[in-house]
Amino acid sequence: MNELDALPLTTPSAAVVLYGLLILSVIASAWMLRKRRQALAILAVLAVVCGALAYLIIGVIINPWPGEIESVNYALFAAVVFTVGAACVRWWAVVPALICILACVGITNVQFQMYPTAGDLTAPPASVSMSYEEFSHLKKAPVQDDQPAGALVTLPAHGAVSDFPARDAIAYVPPGYFMHPRTKLPVIVLMAGNPGQPDQWFNSGDADRAAADFAAQHHGLAPIVISVDATATFTGNPVCADGPNYKVMTYLTQDVPKLIKDSFRVNPDTQTWTIGGLSYGGTCSLQVITNHPEVYGHFLDFSGQIEPTLGNRADTVREIFGGNEAAFVATNPADLLKAHAHDGRYAHINGKFIAGEDDKEAVAALTTMNELTQAAGMDTTYESVPGGHTYQVWRAALAMTFDWAAQQGGVK
Structure with a gap:
């Protein structure tokens, strides 16, 4: 076997x-x-x-x-x-x-690269799956193989302010959440790509395994990791903006933080939180950080693009911004970083850019974005890892940056 x-x-x-x-x-x-x-x-x-x-x-x-x-x-x-x-x-x-x-x-x-080996198809889970209702009745950490384990919680996540029709969010809650009831944990908010859905960060991205490995070395403590919807549908591409159909930016900056605070015992200071994602989700994380630096304090951009796009700028401006080029520029990360290069708006932000060595588009995009974020006062780094635009890269990227994100939130 x-x-x-x-x-x-x-x-x-x-x-x-x-x-x-x-x-x-x-x-x-x-x-x-x-x-x-x-x-x-x-x-x-x-x-x-x-x-x-x-x-x-x-x-x-x-x-x-x-x-x-x-x-x-x-x-x-x-x-x-x-x-x-x-x-x-x-x-x-x-x-x-x-x-x-x-x-x-x-x-x-x-x-x-979703399942590298046959064993990955049937690998035992790194956490115990449950609904939010089941989680809310827990008095102690769930047990797996006679040991305290993390909970993988599915919770409704419709946007109250934005009215964004988000699919259910998936959250990993470490066993230390129950073992240390006075501790308020930081949060890592993740977003999948396009096409994609929230559970991919756990099914293919091994986010719960990365968190469980960290918790095993830190007395059961780790950031709460929650994967949220940023596209509304599997094939959707609302370019992470407040457009004519969906208010994605409002959802991620207002609804998501409130949902997390109302659902879990977390550090209420969202500046200790990290937002990140892969591909579309990586691009989106930088959009959120540059448009609303008062919300999240840290970001992870894995294989993101140079700018939000429906394929080209002309289509993006027409379909999402009503043909208003100035409205696009006012929210585009590269333009915002250049506009605020000397006013200290982003001086408190730090982040990580990671791309696969064979993903030429992402390598070029993230190299450029890293230069722009540094010029704007952010503390950022760029790295490449073996692979292309695949989960091989995104699993490795999250594993590489998990300790860093936890430390930003105060879990050391």
């Missing part, structure tokens, strides 16, 4: 196997339709058309996730359309169709 758990799922060798299975599944599906040539031809054309339409609509026209989708994914979609269609024509072709679907899932995992 240990050998099976160690089976790599995201290495180049794993990718070769998965692509091989994908190709074989398509060939097998085509072979099973060899006597139904008309159906074979129709399915081949349909698959190509579906892949091309997906690219045109998602990759060009809508482009909801700039730079996030590799072109090969449209070919994967076409392969799924073809093999599933073959299974509809010949029921026994369901086997290659299933193999194709599983191969595509595996290839997506290789791209985003």
